Amino acid sequence: MTVLVVGSGVIAVELIRKQVKIRLLSPRHPLHPSTCSVGAGGLWMPFHCDDERTDQWAFDTLDELMSYACSVESGSVDAVDGGASKALVEIVPAISFKRNNSKAPPKWATDRRSHILKFQCLTIDDLYKESLSQNFRLPGREVMDHAGYSHSWLFHPPIVDSPNMLMHMVRELESSEYTEHINLDTQKGYANVQEIVDDAIKFGCDSLVNCTGLGSKAICDDKSLIGARGVLLQFDRPSCEWDGQPERNDSVIMVEDPPLGSDSDPCYMIPRGKIIAVGGTYLEGDEQPEIRPEEMSKIMENARLMGINTDRSKPISQWVGFRPYRPRARLEIDEDFRKSGVKVVHSFGYGGSGWTVFVGAAKEAVSLLSS
Structure with a gap:
């Protein structure tokens, strides 16, 4: 099989680990600033992916991410940027x-596999x-008390x-x-x-995987696939100055309850590599490519x-991305091409859970190719 x-x-990585030959084509480099994966906060947590298969994919991914964390701690995997990032x-x-x-x-x-998350x-x-x-x-205790957060x-x-x-x-x-x-x-x-x-x-391939994200809206004429616009600012993590608790370890902070946050305007802070990502928005169907002044002020x-x-x-930079949201992720064989001689598998529509489900979804896609 050649795919x-x-x-x-990531699906290509899963395939070569199974000793399957691949050809990989990407319209833009993975590190292009327009890609959702490069700008995302990278936090493992199911978020706006409503598919009932999400938790299984998420825990498959969690297993691999935890193994990466352990490998880095033991020194068997190095950061690829010359050591500037911790892991x-x-x-x-x-x-x-x-x-x-x-x-x-x-x-x-509450899943039996969640004990590792404490x-x-x-x-x-x-x-x-x-x-x-x-x-x-x-955050300062008085800020959260004044906002009415109790739990x-x-x-x-x-x-x-x-x-x-x-x-x-x-x-x-x-x-x-x-x-x-x-x-x-390309x-x-x-x-x-x-x-x-x-x-x-x-190219002599007998199978293909379409994982073009939001691009699949046009490619597949998929009207259920929409972009959910996210906006964040990036602060330099090593030099960031803090009020109140400067010597403490970093943490992720998330607020989706009012008055500080909501479903469409969550308030969050995620330390990731060399940056601290502060956001944000979750606006389905909003296609504005630039950050708005009022969004800048809010963040x-x-x-x-x-x-x-x-x-x-x-902030040292700002980023606007479009999460590929679909009411149910499309991870399946395309029956319309059964007779083409090429097995077609689609994999897209994971909303805000890309880095949460990527390994599990890739494993299922590989399983579909092998079925």
């Missing part, structure tokens, strides 16, 4: 603030005591250093004997699936509320 992979590296994956305390304790923990937090539901009093014992940073979720997820992990996967592909051809910047778009099938036949206020001294620390 043409269009648009994504490809790191484990960081994550806190989600709640206005009351009426919200049940998410399904993934998930807890805590009152605000207990959370701030826990931050002292574990030495992690929290929280605390867990310890992996965070992917997205650019480094992408390059780590690219190098694995480039060095593999099972990679027949790789072009990460600058070529496809109008439909038939064009990809034609290329697969031309800077989020940064201040989360403890960053915004008078002394300014």
